[in-house]
Amino acid sequence: MRPEALDPVLLRTFVTVADLGSFTAAAAAGGYTQSAVSRQIAALEDLCGVELFARGVRGVRPTPAAEHLLPHARALLDRLADTARALDGLRRLDAGTLRIGAFPTANVALVPHALARLREARPGVRVVLREDLTERLTPMLDAGDLDVAVVSTHKAPAPAGDLVRLLDDELLAALPHGHPLAARRRVPPGGLADDPWIVADDPAAVAALHAR
Incomplete structure (x- = not known):
């Protein structure tokens, strides 16, 4: 049988x-x-x-x-x-696994606050968090390896699909004393294009600065 x-x-x-x-x-x-x-x-x-x-x-x-x-x-x-x-x-979203990707600085405060609220509202949901750059998170989202991703569009174009704007994050520039733009409250990115930069040892970050 x-x-x-x-x-x-x-x-x-x-x-x-x-x-x-x-x-x-x-x-x-x-x-x-x-x-x-x-x-x-x-x-x-x-x-x-x-x-x-x-x-x-x-x-x-x-x-x-x-x-x-x-x-x-x-x-x-x-x-x-x-x-x-x-x-x-x-x-009912009371169980299962939620796979989240986020770029590093989003994991400092934005994502932890959201996860705390999720854990309070849906304690049975297991969260798997992946930290990576937006350039690598977007293909993972497209491939179905992530359910949701927190991405930044200041270095990369907005990914295709359902995009929800969370906030506009300010970029801060530290300038030496005597720099022509040091006294300005807002600095246009193009105004620093020819200045030397101190950046992390990250090829993607360096490429993004050269692209500007």
Whole structure:
């Protein structure tokens, strides 16, 4: 017999009849007619190739074959119930895994605050956080390796897809005393294009400065 041939409806009716000892009582409990329960048990007996209940005037009693099948049927129905609860949890966003990518400075304050609120609202959700540059996060998002990514558009163009603007982050420039722009509250990026820069040893950062 193929496992997929086992119908959970038949197994549930089988367990109910075994627990209540009566087709009539099982019909009332399951919202069926007595004849419908009888047909379901007959269908399961045909599938198993054995008699599951000895019929009598005062009801039915499980046969040895039914006693052997009963714990397996209960376990299978329990697993199905667990599966249904897990699917409900995913649908309500109460369970599952959320894969987030973010560029390094976003992980200083922005992402931790958001994760704290998520953990409070959805404690059953497991979060996997990946830190990387926007240039590497965007392909991961496109490939389906991330569910959401916090990216920066000051060095790279905005990625395709659903983009939600979170905030405008100021870029601060530290200038030496005596620099022509040191007294300015705002400095246009082009005004520093010909100045020497101190940058992290990151090829992507260096390339972004040359691009400007």
